Amino acid sequence: MKSNFTKIILCFFLSISTYAQTYNTFYQSIVDNVSASNILTDLTSFENFGVKEVGTSALTNAENWITSRYTSLGYTDIELQPFTYSSGTSNNIIVTKTGTVYPDTYIIIDAHYDTINGPGTNDNGSGTVLLLEIARLLTNINTEYSIKIIHFSGEEDGLIGSNYYVNNTVNPENLDIHLVFNLDQVGGVNGATNDTITCEEDRSNPPANNSDSSIITNILANCIELYSNLNTQISYAYASDYVPFENNGEIITGLYETNETTHAHTPTDVLTNMDPAYLTEVTKGSLGALLEFAISTNALSxxxxxxxxxxxxxxxxxxxxxxxxxxxxxxxxxxxxxxxxxxxxxxxxxxxxxxxxxxxxxxxxxxxxxxxxxxxxxxxxxxxxx
CATH class of the missing domain: 2.60.40.1930 (Macroglobulin (MG2) domain)
Known part of the structure; x- marks a missing residue:
């Protein structure tokens, strides 16, 4: 749903980009402030809300916690988007940070905050906490592209919130989306050697946006390796909140843990079964990539x-x-x-x-x-x- 002008510009710049990104010392100076302590504290808070299924007070409490965090950080464009289905009513949380050059073109970075059968500290407290830490560090950082930080709900019931957003915001408003960067289950496995993150690209039909997704995902992988101590591997995107965007013709990418937990969707998806140090490195790499995608201009001030x-x-x-x-x-x-x-x-x-x-x-x-x-x-x- 992009304008023809934006499509031309995007295709032009993707065509001249290379897979080797240039290390940016300013981006590194921001990444260096990622706090392992903050991440651990937020994971604990997320876990303590309990099983966050749609229709429960636990999910509402998590929603209020997330929303109040953005308010305390000074963000003012915070939207709660309600939707209702068989499980009940819930909200997508949409936080917009306006770009300085392309205010009407958006980088979407997202994660779901609902869980099923357990507290979901990894699936997807890890993505939720990552977004909160990135938001903290972007508070006073300018970017050329606008950024929408979205916490989707209803993911565990079949991508309900993200489908609702695409159908009721993206398409009616003809939202100009540069790319979608999805984060789901990136917390690692306790006791495993968690030194690699999987970067996900579009390999689905229709194939029209697959090549652009591949380019973006290679950029993501290179930024992960530039700004964290992780290795990367590239695989295909599936079964998470980027899928409605993918089906809508948007350019998508995402991250998923390489050592896949056996505790997802169970009562044992808790902090002791994941690797917070790994999540800290994933956060660093994700932040570096987001700064690259959105083009931070503070270093240029x-x-x-x-x-x-x-x-x-x-x-x-x-x-x-x-x-x-x-x-x-x-x-x-x-x-x-x-x-x-x-x-x-x-x-x-x-x-x-x-x-x-x-x-x-x-x-x-x-x-x-x-x-x-x-x-x-x-x-x-x-x-x-x-």
Whole structure:
């Protein structure tokens, strides 16, 4: 349900992306703040709510806990989307963080918070807690694309909440979705060697969005390995909340534990049977990937303490030529990096002269980010090539 313009742009950028992502030190600085203590505390809280089946007070209590967390973090666009079926009435929890460049195009990152037959600390307290920790760390971080963090309900009864969202929000509102990133059962197995996460791609019919899903999933796998200590393997997507989006023609990806627990959907799906350290690493990799997908711009914001000024022209450029003039600078340590809109570094140069001309005549038309660094201080320009 994307506009033709968005489809063209998305296909263009996916076609020029490579499977090897560039390590981003700013993204790492955010990832480094993932808290194992927070994750353990939240898993305990989730477990203590009990069996969170639709129609129970336990699920309502979990819903209130999740919603209040976002409120306490300062998020204001929090929607409870009610839906009713044979098991009762429940709510999808939808939190929107608006992007700075593409406010009407969304990265959806989701996990379900309902459980069946047990407290579901792994299935899917792990995904729920991961979203809460990511949300905490994104509170003051800008991204170019908007992000919708969605906690679906009714997953265990047949993807009820996610189907409702697609049918009653995505399609009626013609929601422009860049990609959907699903998290389900990523908590690992106690006592096992949990060193690999499975990245899931679309291999279903109709196949029209499969190749784009494969590209996105490879990007996810590379980001997991860049920002966590986990290895990755790629498999197929099935039986979770990305399926209604997949059927709707959206581009999907997801994560699922490689060592699959034997405790899912039982009373023994509890914290002692999973691996919180593994979940911490999954959270780190997921956060790095989300920053890559949504294109965080905080690293690109102007450092107000920079006294050096830079003349930067022409902008727009009609031929890929960029002129730089550094004024009032006493530093000899000047460098630049140019990024495309997927966050990939396409050009780097160090030891810049006071007057420098960059020739990039083979650049595709589009928007690029130029980061200039002077003695570890940064300033950034958005550069348009016509």
């Amino acid at each position: 102007i450092n107000e303490n920079i006294q050096d000024t830079v003349n930067f022209y022409p902008n727009p450029s009609n031929n890929g030529v960029l002129n730089l003039n550094f004024l009032n600078t006493t530093s000899n340590n000047r460098s630049l990096k140019i990024y495309d809109v997927l966050g990939k570094v396409i050009y780097t140069k160090t030891n810049l002269q006071v007057a420098e001309t960059i020739h990039l005549k083979d650049l595709q038309k589009g928007i690029y980010i130029v980061i200039l660094e002077i003695d570890n201080r940064t300033t950034t320009k958005k550069w348009i090539v016509n």
